[in-house]
Amino acid sequence: AKSSGRGTYRLFDVAMHAQLQAHQQMKVAMRDALANREFELHYQPLVNLESRCVSCCEALLRWRHPQRGMIAPSEFIPIAEETGAIVLIGEWLLDEACRQAARWPERVSVAVNLSPVQFKHRNLVGAVANALSSSHLDPARLQLEITETVLLDESEHNLELLQDLRRLGVKIAMDDFGTGYSSLGYLRSFPFDKIKVDQAFVRDLPHGRESLAIVKAVAGLGQSLGMTTTVEGVETEDQLAIVNSEGFDEVQGYLFSRPLPAAEISRLIADGVL
Numbered sequence: 540a541k542s543s544g545r546g547t548y549r550l551f552d553v554a555m556h557a558q559l560q561a562h563q564q565m566k567v568a569m570r571d572a573l574a575n576r577e578f579e580l581h582y583q584p585l586v587n588l589e590s591r592c593v594s595c596c597e598a599l600l601r602w603r604h605p606q607r608g609m610i611a612p613s614e615f616i617p618i619a620e621e622t623g624a625i626v627l628i629g630e631w632l633l634d635e636a637c638r639q640a641a642r643w644p645e646r647v648s649v650a651v652n653l654s655p656v657q658f659k660h661r662n663l664v665g666a667v668a669n670a671l672s673s674s675h676l677d678p679a680r681l682q683l684e685i686t687e688t689v690l691l692d693e694s695e696h697n698l699e700l701l702q703d704l705r706r707l708g709v710k711i712a713m714d715d716f717g718t719g720y721s722s723l724g725y726l727r728s729f730p731f732d733k734i735k736v737d738q739a740f741v742r743d744l745p746h747g748r749e750s751l752a753i754v755k756a757v758a759g760l761g762q763s764l765g766m767t768t769t770v771e772g773v774e775t776e777d778q779l780a781i782v783n784s785e786g787f788d789e790v791q792g793y794l795f796s797r798p799l800p801a802a803e804i805s806r807l808i809a810d811g812v813l
């Protein structure tokens with residue numbers, strides 16, 4: 540038993556080592572990825588439930604690694620945050636997303652996710668202002684999605700930054716609503732333009748009673764606070780029916796479309812499919 544225990548330990552050790560090595564390799568590869576144009580943005584539509592038209596597209600980052608193929612953001616964004624690479628990547632993607640959105644019809648906005656790490660860098664407001672001015676995009680058509688982590692640490696400083704961003708004329712959305720510890724409290728500290736209910740609450744609809752109660756409550760809350768209400772992760776007609784009857788403004792999910800490359804999403808918008 541003893542020797543097999545040690546064997547297990549060694550196996551674990553080897554696995555850990557491989558994981559560390561992969562982590563390290565990704566860090567190194569990421570240094571050149573931006574210059575080598577390996578990052579791209581895919582866009583997923585948010586559909587307005589009243590007009591049934593696309594009101595916004597969320598920019599979602601993809602890494603097309605020359606050897607490993609497409610890498611999901613959940614795999615590489617934490618590493619980019621750890622090394623600080625997310626700051627430069629974030630500036631690139633703000634430019635790219637605004638340039639792209641300027642080519643869409645005026646009714647279509649673009650949403651960009653901001654990492655809490657970007658708030659630690661002094662040039663965040665400047666980077667957003669630059670992206671707006673070089674693309675000539677109407678600031679009201681740029682939505683910045685933040686999670687409550689941004690308000691959790693350095694909340695005073697970050698609140699000021701949010702206000703500075705707001706003064707540029709952009710919209711601020713609270714993302715992943717309901718997944719954190721005190722999402723509710725944060726609604727009081729900053730007047731968000733939009734709340735996005737996390738897909739975790741939609742996944743077990745229509746049957747999950749708790750999720751249903753929460754989705755209902757958030758719809759009411761958002762409406763009485765005058766915020767646009769959005770639900771992400773809608774995959775079925777049943778889920779859509781609930782979200783619709785609760786009076787949400789927008790939905791996002793595979794039921795309407797997966798995230799698509801810029802050329803494809805632009806074609807769908809131009810053809811009036813979305």
Ligand code: C2E
Pocket residue numbers: 583598599600611612613616632652653654714715738771772773774791792793794798
């Ligand atoms: P998120 O901001 O909550 O984005 C929504 C995620 O849900 C996306 O995953 C999207 O593809 C996925 N999704 C959308 N509809 C459905 C659906 O109907 N069913 C299911 N199962 N999933 C759906 P993705 O693209 O893998 O992104 C994961 C996360 O990575 C994002 O979560 C966001 O936190 C982060 N991320 C993505 N792009 C960026 C970026 O440009 N900057 C930063 N800072 N974070 C990003």
Ligand code: CA
Pocket residue numbers: 597652684714
């Ligand atoms: Ca998001």
Ligand code: CA
Pocket residue numbers: 714715735737771
């Ligand atoms: Ca989200």
Ligand code: CA
Pocket residue numbers: 714715737738771
């Ligand atoms: Ca989410």
